[in-house]
Amino acid sequence: MSHPLLFPFLFIFFSSLNIPRTFAANSISTNHPLSGNQTIISQGGNFVLGFFQPGNKSNHNYYIGIWFKKVSQLTQVWVANRETPISDPTSSELRISDDGNLVLLNQFKKQVWSTNLTSIASNSTTAVILDSGNLVLRDDSDPSKVFWQSFDHPTDTWLPGSKLGMNKVTGERQHLTSWKNSDDPAPGIFSLEIDPNGSSQYFILWKGTRQYWSSGYWNGHLFTAIPEMTSNYIYNFEYFSNATENYFTYSPIDENMISRLVMDVSGQVKELTWLDGSQQWMLFWSEPKQQCDVYSLCGPFGSCTEKSLPFCSCVKGFSEASPSNWNLGDQSQGCVRNTPLQCSTKTSGRGDKDKFFIMPGMRLPVNNHSVAVAGSEDCELACLNNCSCTAYSYSNGCTVWYGDLLNLQQQPDGSAGETLYLRLAASELPNSKSRKRRFVGVGVGVAVGVLALFAIAFILISVHQRRRMIATTKAMENNLVLFKYGDLQRITKNFSEKLGGGAFGSVFKGLLPDSTVIAAKKLEGLHQGEKQFRTEVSTIGKIQHVNLVRLRGFCSEGTKRLLVYDYMPNGSLDTKLFRSNSMVLDWKTRYQIALGAARGLAYLHEKCRECIIHCDIKPENILLDASFVPKLADFGLAKLVGRDFSRVLTTMRGTRGYLAPEWIFGLPITSKADVYSYGMMLLEIISGRRNAEQSEEGKKTFFPVLAVNKVTEGDVLSLLDHKLNGDADLEELDRVCKVACWCIQDNEFHRPSMGQVVQILECAIEVNMPPIPRSLYALAENSEGLVFYSDLSSGQSFQINVNQN
Numbered sequence: 001m002s003h004p005l006l007f008p009f010l011f012i013f014f015s016s017l018n019i020p021r022t023f024a025a026n027s028i029s030t031n032h033p034l035s036g037n038q039t040i041i042s043q044g045g046n047f048v049l050g051f052f053q054p055g056n057k058s059n060h061n062y063y064i065g066i067w068f069k070k071v072s073q074l075t076q077v078w079v080a081n082r083e084t085p086i087s088d089p090t091s092s093e094l095r096i097s098d099d100g101n102l103v104l105l106n107q108f109k110k111q112v113w114s115t116n117l118t119s120i121a122s123n124s125t126t127a128v129i130l131d132s133g134n135l136v137l138r139d140d141s142d143p144s145k146v147f148w149q150s151f152d153h154p155t156d157t158w159l160p161g162s163k164l165g166m167n168k169v170t171g172e173r174q175h176l177t178s179w180k181n182s183d184d185p186a187p188g189i190f191s192l193e194i195d196p197n198g199s200s201q202y203f204i205l206w207k208g209t210r211q212y213w214s215s216g217y218w219n220g221h222l223f224t225a226i227p228e229m230t231s232n233y234i235y236n237f238e239y240f241s242n243a244t245e246n247y248f249t250y251s252p253i254d255e256n257m258i259s260r261l262v263m264d265v266s267g268q269v270k271e272l273t274w275l276d277g278s279q280q281w282m283l284f285w286s287e288p289k290q291q292c293d294v295y296s297l298c299g300p301f302g303s304c305t306e307k308s309l310p311f312c313s314c315v316k317g318f319s320e321a322s323p324s325n326w327n328l329g330d331q332s333q334g335c336v337r338n339t340p341l342q343c344s345t346k347t348s349g350r351g352d353k354d355k356f357f358i359m360p361g362m363r364l365p366v367n368n369h370s371v372a373v374a375g376s377e378d379c380e381l382a383c384l385n386n387c388s389c390t391a392y393s394y395s396n397g398c399t400v401w402y403g404d405l406l407n408l409q410q411q412p413d414g415s416a417g418e419t420l421y422l423r424l425a426a427s428e429l430p431n432s433k434s435r436k437r438r439f440v441g442v443g444v445g446v447a448v449g450v451l452a453l454f455a456i457a458f459i460l461i462s463v464h465q466r467r468r469m470i471a472t473t474k475a476m477e478n479n480l481v482l483f484k485y486g487d488l489q490r491i492t493k494n495f496s497e498k499l500g501g502g503a504f505g506s507v508f509k510g511l512l513p514d515s516t517v518i519a520a521k522k523l524e525g526l527h528q529g530e531k532q533f534r535t536e537v538s539t540i541g542k543i544q545h546v547n548l549v550r551l552r553g554f555c556s557e558g559t560k561r562l563l564v565y566d567y568m569p570n571g572s573l574d575t576k577l578f579r580s581n582s583m584v585l586d587w588k589t590r591y592q593i594a595l596g597a598a599r600g601l602a603y604l605h606e607k608c609r610e611c612i613i614h615c616d617i618k619p620e621n622i623l624l625d626a627s628f629v630p631k632l633a634d635f636g637l638a639k640l641v642g643r644d645f646s647r648v649l650t651t652m653r654g655t656r657g658y659l660a661p662e663w664i665f666g667l668p669i670t671s672k673a674d675v676y677s678y679g680m681m682l683l684e685i686i687s688g689r690r691n692a693e694q695s696e697e698g699k700k701t702f703f704p705v706l707a708v709n710k711v712t713e714g715d716v717l718s719l720l721d722h723k724l725n726g727d728a729d730l731e732e733l734d735r736v737c738k739v740a741c742w743c744i745q746d747n748e749f750h751r752p753s754m755g756q757v758v759q760i761l762e763c764a765i766e767v768n769m770p771p772i773p774r775s776l777y778a779l780a781e782n783s784e785g786l787v788f789y790s791d792l793s794s795g796q797s798f799q800i801n802v803n804q805n
């Protein structure tokens with residue numbers, strides 16, 4: 001140990017001798033180890049190496065890691081001792097050992113991590129952190145002699161400039177392995193690696209065995225299954241392959257951009273870029289797109305749902321096996337049974353037999369077994385008779401499951417999917433037959449009395465409540481009613497009539513005491529405080545326009561947040577456009593809907609005190625009143641939900657087709673993002689079908705590609721919904737088609753403003769022939785991917801000939 005006073009002196013002494021190489025702040029050398037809160041920083045100041053504590057520092061685990069220097073949120077890109085944390089960094093050290101290896105010694109001077117090289121010829125090795133984020137162990141006298149580098153041993157992050165591939169001779173591969181949870185860098189269960197067969201595709205594996213995602217082969221420009229990953233605009237990907245090795249490298253086109261690709265705890269691989277302006281990581285893309293496509297994400301007896309956050313929940317009768325890990329994003333241990341099954345408790349013949357809980361609309365678990373029995377009752381019996389049977393399903397045959405149920409999913413729209421019968425102890429299902437029977441005897445007499453009491457109470461309560469509601473109305477500004485949760489429960493008959501669901505939560509129909517019909521939206525995933533919530537709601541309440549759904553009131557009790565809107569008897573536009581059994585909207589109505597929606601949006605963008613970006617324009621959010629006047633729903637909610645919004649958006653099924661390229665590229669979002677979504681929606685109003693689901697003679701086409709081509713050829717009539725039999729005003733159709741193509745331009749500066757769209761649709765200004773968006777060229781080759789190749793830097797400017805009449 002050096003004397004505390006001697007050390008600074010020595011340092012000055014050596015500095016003055018001008019031999020800083022071995023003492024440079026970017027390296028560790030034989031007589032210059034690292035410990036405590038010391039760090040080394042790469043020459044250009046991009047990366048730091050040192051001890052760190054992950055997560056919220058509740059445990060006393062320290063690790064050696066590399067993180068970004070210029071990013072304000074501590075973000076590690078590499079960890080040395082993933083599985084062997086140390087507890088006291090001040091007495092531990094990272095040093096060059098006598099044999100030339102880089103080693104980590106804990107407070108007892110025991111080696112807990114090493115670069116593990118067997119023969120290093122030189123005795124002057126140095127560990128240097130480079131500006132690429134690579135930690136290199138090399139010969140100080142000959143820096144080209146690299147013995148070991150962290151780029152060859154990635155943890156969960158793939159940095160630009162490093163290779164991710166395999167050595168075909170030794171079979172050695174670089175894996176990205178997720179952290180165990182957000183607080184623990186130990187290897188988790190998800191990994192990304194190149195095809196071990198040596199082809200040019202990546203796989204994501206669960207526990208190193210089960211592959212649940214593939215990138216598709218590299219075609220020289222892009223991975224066939226994820227064309228958005230390899231835009232020639234943001235990143236350059238390069239593939240190298242010869243007889244000894246194959247790998248990819250990538251680099252951002254803008255060298256100043258800070259980006260990383262991680263195998264996330266969520267089982268998704270994510271590309272993120274750092275936004276200096278907002279000081280946060282923006283998600284550029286993630287795969288698999290659907291969170292529930294991650295194999296067994298929620299563990300045994302956990303069920304995944306795309307509909308709401310959090311994605312995982314335990315099925316009925318089960319609880320989280322490890323609530324702490326669960327909350328840190330690691331649900332791999334899944335859920336455990338609350339009450340043991342009768343069968344396994346072996347308490348003689350007494351007691352209720354196990355029962356089955358009905359779970360409709362499920363994606364069935366994996367590892368099924370089929371049983372040859374006829375009829376669902378025999379299938380139930382077949383399961384009951386085997387103690388290890390945990391569930392069965394009966395549709396065209398009997399299928400049973402033994403042991404853990406893995407990969408369960410609640411389907412987004414309950415009608416799809418199958419019914420699973422989950423075996424539970426009888427006591428978990430209280431309204432089973434035997435229970436009911438017990439109550440019958442006592443029941444009748446009591447019931448009459450109770451009913452009478454309820455009737456009186458109900459009359460009293462409703463009179464009282466009607467009064468109170470009037471009182472609160474007066475008390476609030478903007479005529480917003482403050483509802484009690486209990487009132488809303490009653491008004492909506494305990495949320496029994498669901499009108500729909502969306503990114504923010506489900507909507508239920510209700511009836512006010514004065515017979516007004518309302519729609520109550522139960523908000524999900526809100527994290528802000530009561531006061532902020534009220535402020536935002538009151539702002540939304542002030543926004544009133546004939547083409548916006550009117551907010552009547554709200555409820556805010558603890559975590560329960562609801563918004564109460566006017567009810568729209570004709571439902572949402574998607575049900576009128578896409579449902580085969582619904583009435584066909586004629587052209588005139590469609591044009592009025594297009595114009596009304598544009599006016600509502602223009603009002604939000606231009607007429608409110610603060611510009612409001614809707615962020616989620618799609619037919620589901622256009623509601624129709626009794627006379628088919630369109631009203632935008634869900635405006636202002638993006639701000640309410642705040643940061644989580646981009647996550648919600650990118651994980652919601654169906655929303656992707658309407659997302660502007662800015663969302664996907666992580667660029668700042670302006671009102672032009674709404675213009676893009678509006679354009680996509682216009683095309684659906686024209687064709688009466690979903691853009692992504694259009695098929696011509698069985699061949700899938702992405703409708704916007706067809707649309708821009710037909711518009712260019714001047715053949716707009718072929719785009720019109722066949723159900724209209726050509727019955728449309730051709731001039732109007734041409735106008736709508738052109739404006740839609742302008743709205744979906746890649747470059748937001750080429751898109752018109754909503755105000756201009758209104759003017760075009762009102763025939764106040766003329767519209768030129770639109771250019772074909774570049775993204776659609778790429779899409780023409782890959783019609784399934786709803787992705788965008790944008791060239792935001794060049795191209796024609798947006799033109800509208802103003803022709804005031």
Ligand SMILES: *[C@@H]1O[C@H](CO)[C@@H](O)[C@H](O)[C@H]1NC(C)=O
Binds near residue numbers: 036037090
């Ligand atoms: C580093 O640790 C020492 C004691 O170990 C402490 O005195 C010093 O303030 C720390 N420096 C920083 C920047 O935290």
Ligand SMILES: *[C@@H]1O[C@H](CO)[C@@H](O)[C@H](O)[C@H]1NC(C)=O
Binds near residue numbers: 056058324
């Ligand atoms: C930090 O961890 C402790 C213990 O695990 C937990 O109680 C606490 O809520 C965590 N805090 C945050 C901000 O996550």
Ligand SMILES: *[C@@H]1O[C@H](CO)[C@@H](O)[C@H](O)[C@H]1NC(C)=O
Binds near residue numbers: 113114116
């Ligand atoms: C180094 O080798 C030891 C013993 O062979 C092994 O236990 C350890 O995991 C290796 N460490 C690394 C980082 O490969």
Ligand SMILES: *[C@@H]1O[C@H](CO)[C@@H](O)[C@H](O)[C@H]1NC(C)=O
Binds near residue numbers: 121122123124
């Ligand atoms: C290693 O260091 C010793 C002195 O510590 C020196 O004599 C020897 O030449 C060095 N070997 C090499 C290969 O540099």
Ligand SMILES: *[C@@H]1O[C@H](CO)[C@@H](O)[C@H](O)[C@H]1NC(C)=O
Binds near residue numbers: 196197
């Ligand atoms: C690798 O190739 C072999 C033989 O060509 C094939 O059987 C196997 O399925 C392939 N594995 C993968 C993961 O593609």
Ligand SMILES: *[C@@H]1O[C@H](CO)[C@@H](O)[C@H](O)[C@H]1NC(C)=O
Binds near residue numbers: 244
């Ligand atoms: C493959 O490429 C690597 C790196 O360029 C090179 O070292 C190796 O010798 C090549 N192998 C063959 C068989 O050409």
Ligand SMILES: *[C@@H]1O[C@H](CO)[C@@H](O)[C@H](O)[C@H]1NC(C)=O
Binds near residue numbers: 367369
């Ligand atoms: C049972 O598993 C097989 C193969 O994994 C699958 O093809 C089949 O659809 C499954 N059956 C049910 C009812 O889930």
Ligand SMILES: *[C@@H]1O[C@H](CO)[C@@H](O)[C@H](O)[C@H]1NC(C)=O
Binds near residue numbers: 385386388389
């Ligand atoms: C119950 O199922 C397990 C798993 O298939 C099987 O091994 C066992 O023999 C079955 N028991 C009976 C009594 O059928």
